[in-house]
Amino acid sequence: xxxxxxxxxxxxxxxxxxxxxxxxxxxxxxxxxxxxxxxxxxxxxxxxxxxxxxxxxxxxxxxxxxxxxxxxxxxxxxxxxxxxxxxxxxxxxxxxxxxxxxxxxxxxxxxxxxxxxxxxxxxxxxxxxxxxxxxxxxxxxxxxxxxxxxxxxxxxxxxxxxxxxxxxxxxxxxxxxxxx
Numbered sequence: 001x002x003x004x005x006x007x008x009x010x011x012x013x014x015x016x017x018x019x020x021x022x023x024x025x026x027x028x029x030x031x032x033x034x035x036x037x038x039x040x041x042x043x044x045x046x047x048x049x050x051x052x053x054x055x056x057x058x059x060x061x062x063x064x065x066x067x068x069x070x071x072x073x074x075x076x077x078x079x080x081x082x083x084x085x086x087x088x089x090x091x092x093x094x095x096x097x098x099x100x101x102x103x104x105x106x107x108x109x110x111x112x113x114x115x116x117x118x119x120x121x122x123x124x125x126x127x128x129x130x131x132x133x134x135x136x137x138x139x140x141x142x143x144x145x146x147x148x149x150x151x152x153x154x155x156x157x158x159x160x161x162x163x164x165x166x167x168x169x170x171x172x173x174x175x176x177x178x179x180x
Contacts, residue, residue: 006044007052066094
């Protein structure tokens, strides 16, 4: 197994500052960043900083793409959205995606059995997330159906439209997906 990169061996605080500088510089000016690290006592070349910057940029793009996709799905189907659940699912999906990227970036990709094992675990976790999302969606739809049935029964009993609208408005704020 090859040694860790020099950037990965930096103290966490310095590596975090490097990340911030890479982002602030738009993932450029690697010469300046290498000089900055040298001034702090770490001899790391511009190429190593560049490789690290490219990996970081790719990961940030993946996170942004995952977040944007979750937002677009949520906006496209607002009746079925549960922002908290979607946010959690999006975060987990991002983590799984980052793991897959890290696996691709790993310098030792010679063990296909290990890769298949990791992909299998990721697929199992995705299936679990999907089942949870579907169950939550079914539950929210059942609650909405019960509300509609109750309002229909109240209408049959002679409640006026104004009262029904008020009751409906008050009840809906307590429903899952309280955007109804």
